[in-house]
Amino acid sequence: MTKREAMTLVGLVTLLCVVFLLSLVLGSTAISLHRVLMALLGTPSDGTSAIVVRTIRLPRSVTAMLAGASLGIAGLQMQTLFRNPLADPFALGISSGASLGVALVVLSSGYGAAAAFGSATGIRGDALITAAAIVGAALVLGLVLIVSSRIVNPTTVLILGLMFGYAVSAVVTVLVGASQPERLAQWAQWGFGSFSGVTWQRLQLFGPLTFFGVLIAAATTKQLNALLLGESYARSMGLAVRRARLLTMLSASVLGAVVTAFCGPISFLGIAVPHVCRGLLSTSDHRVLVPAVVLMGSAGALFAEIVSLLPGSAGVLPLNAVTSLMGAPVVVAVLLRSRRGVVVG
Amino acid sequence: MTAALRTRDLAVGYRTRRTRRAVLEHVNLAVHPGELVCLLGPNGIGKSTLLRTLARMQPALWGSVHLGGSDLRSITNIELARCLGVVLTERVAVEALSVRRLVELGRYPHSGWFRRITDSDRTAVEWAIDAVGARHLAERDFSRLSDGERQRVMIGRALAQEPVLLILDEPTAFLDVPSRVELIGLLRRLTRERPLAVVVSTHDLELALRTADVVWLFMPGGELVTGAPEDVVLAGNLARAFEGRQIRFHPEERSFRLVTGDRGEAVVHGAGLRARLAAAVLEREGYAVTNATAADGLVVHARETGWRVTNDHTERSGADFASLAAFLRGRRTAS
Known part of the structure; x- marks a missing residue:
């Protein structure tokens, strides 16, 4: 790792810490950094702000x-695998699959029955939506993977x-x-x-899923690096290309699907974060890019969240x-800064 | 000596669901350590198919390929990558990667799952960078190199695999002439400095004939002629391989020329470079240059002061070859 790369990573860690604290401080009402830290450290103190910090923010x-890191990593994997700068976690139709699942639940006439079923079994509406999104995404992903296992050209x-x-x-x-109209609003x-x-409760599922997805990517940096030169060269250097391709598509798609299911379709983080990191580090080496993308993806998502909450307003x-x-x-x-404009696939 | 590569009754080609179409059959080849083999033949005849089969990038139709004594079908991807390095025609598009890190990718078959770089890896990488003369490029961004430099680096990456055999499919395709000569020269040097065998396909026929230890020549009709370049030339195989075109192979010069001579014969008097260049002008203008004094042929004297033509009941002279060419073209319109 060069000095520049080490410095950039340190910079990204610092950035992430700052944005993280900011995201706890800012919101519909600002909570002072002091109180935020007290709430985080578990000091018994002023009730409301501690509750707001611990249970909401x-x-x-x-x-x-987690979502930002997942989308960034998945985007990086897809861009490397397909050698295409516009590939992202949803390139294989994952988010469309998730929307189909949600649309079927929310929009179809069966929703009333589903909601009744949900309330009877104690599953809340948003949990049902999440489940529908996962099923939809998994169906599309499975279909694409089955068909693509017969295809040679990425x-x-x-x-x-x-x-x-x-x-x-x-x-x-068509469903929309x-x-x-009232169902469209929810959609x-x-x-x-x-x-x-x-919530904390749903994080118990969301956390491990995304964590393991990112872990797979981190464990396959060597394979991703070999893929930088294209599949023919990767194969000639000893990579089991089909297996690597399947593993990469699977982990990237699962990450994309899980995030979409829990947080809705979140566009552009997956495309933009790897590009920004490549630009900052001037390298395509995944041993450096993977940690950078995790940090930058997390910081980017936090920043987007802060902006979307319009701090100080309702x-x-x-x-x-x-x-x-x-x-x-x-x-x-x-893309405009890079010499060729678009990386040729 | 054990062969680095050996094929037994190999057939290469394509298979679809029902049929097998062989482009080459009954191939028995051997490549020994320290040999530079050039694969020659017209486009589309199956050079890449043969190389891809030798590199296990596509399966053989029949027969077998043995690499360093073991059957290609019986070894793993990693084992193969430790014996065989490959450089392809395709241009590698990778943004932002330093030359050293790209060469380091060649250590893939030697490093563990997590790609921890050891000292022996570093040694191999630095050695490979030196071997291809890319020391001054090591910190540069690969995507900003010239085509010739890129191919050198790609060869360095293949060398970092520490193979016994290097297979290159038209590595000179995108290069300018000096880079082509340099690249083939580099391959030749590599085979001389270490027991490395190199098989390279190329369209640079004249360069290959001057440089290779062995040529494999694809003949029309699916036959593969092998041997030292001079033996292949002597047997007249090169002329046969490329016959039926508007060119003719000249064995003495081991080069191709356009078929000319429709304007009659000509004799050049004189010696040295000037005489040879005057002959070149005559050939380009459609004369067959002969040694004997032809009865009705053109006689051109090439001298220090210029050229002089003493035929057609006239005498013409000039200082440079441009005027000679202009004169010859003038004769064409006159006649």
Whole structure:
């Protein structure tokens, strides 16, 4: 690791700490840093602010960090695997699958029955939505993986995923067109994306899932590096390419699906974060990129969350809109700065 | 001597669900350590197919390939990568990676799951960088190198695998002429300095004939002729391999020329470079240059002061070859 890379990583750790504390301090009402620290350290103190920090802001921030790191890592994996700068965790139609699941639950006439079933069995509405998103994403992912295992060319797999996504989105549009206005509101709410819905209880599932996904990526940096030169070269250097491809697609897609299920479709973090890290570090070496992307993804998601909460006001911006508005210019800037404009796949 | 590579009754080609289409059959080849083998032949005849089969990037139709004594079908990916390095035609598009780290990727088959770089890895990487003369490029970004430098680095990466055999599929395809000569020269040097065998396909026929220890020549009709370049030339195989085109192989010069001579014969008097260049001008203008004095041929004198033509009942002269060429073209329009 060069000195520049070490310095950049240290810088990112510092940035993450600052943004993390900021996300606890800022909100509809600001809580002083002193009180935040006291609440974090468990000092018995002023009741309300400690409760707000511990039960609302802390799980929200932890969720944001896990989601940001997951999306960044998944984006990095997909960009390397497909050697395409526009690949992201949802390139294989994952988010479309999740939306289909949610749309079926929220929009279809069966929702009333499902809700009744849910309340009878003690599953709350948002948990049902999460389950639906996971099932939808898993179905699409399974279909893409089965078909793609017969395909040699990675670009074909990518196009296949896009086509799957379009087809599934079309079905969702049909459902949206046929549904009643009050259900559309709930559907739109999910589409906005949010880190706030994940409570401590749901973090018990969300945390380990994303953690292990990121761990897989961290454990396969060597394989990802070998893939930098393309699959032919990777194979010639001893990589079991098909297995590596399957593992990478699987872990990236599961990360994307889990985040989408719990937080809604969050766009652009997955594309933008790896680009920013490559730009900062001037390297494609995954041994450095993976930790950088984890740090930068967490910080980016926290920052987007802070912005979306419009500190000091009662209003809230859709998280998805914030990440898009932040991410799109970043991707454009990175692509314009790079010499060739677009990396040739 | 044990062969680095040996094939037994190998057939290469493509298989679809029902059929097998062989482009080459009954191939028995051997490559020994320290040999530079150049694979020659027209485009589309199956050079890449053969190389890909030798490198196990596609399966053999029949027969077997043995690498360092073991059958290709019986070894793992990692074992293969420790014996065989590959450089392909395709241009590598990788953003932001230093030359040293790219060469380090070649250590993949030697390092553990977590790619912890050991001292022996470092030694191998530095050695490979030196071997391809890329010391001054080590810290540079690979994507900013010239095409020739990139291919050198890609060879360095293959060398870092510490293979016994290097297979290169048209590594000179995108290079300018000096880089091509340098690259083939580098491969030749590598085979001389260590017991490394190199198989390289190329379209640079004349360069290959001058440099290779052995040539494998694809003949039309799916036959593979092998041997020292001079033996292949002597047997007339090169002329046969590329016959039926508008070019002719000249064995003495081991080079191809356009088929000319439609304007009659010409004789050049004189010696040294000037005489040879005058002959080149005549050939380009469509004359067959002969040694004997032809009865009705053109006689060109090449001298220090310029050229002089003494035929056609006239005498013409000039100072440079441009005027000679202009004169010859003038004769064409006149006749």
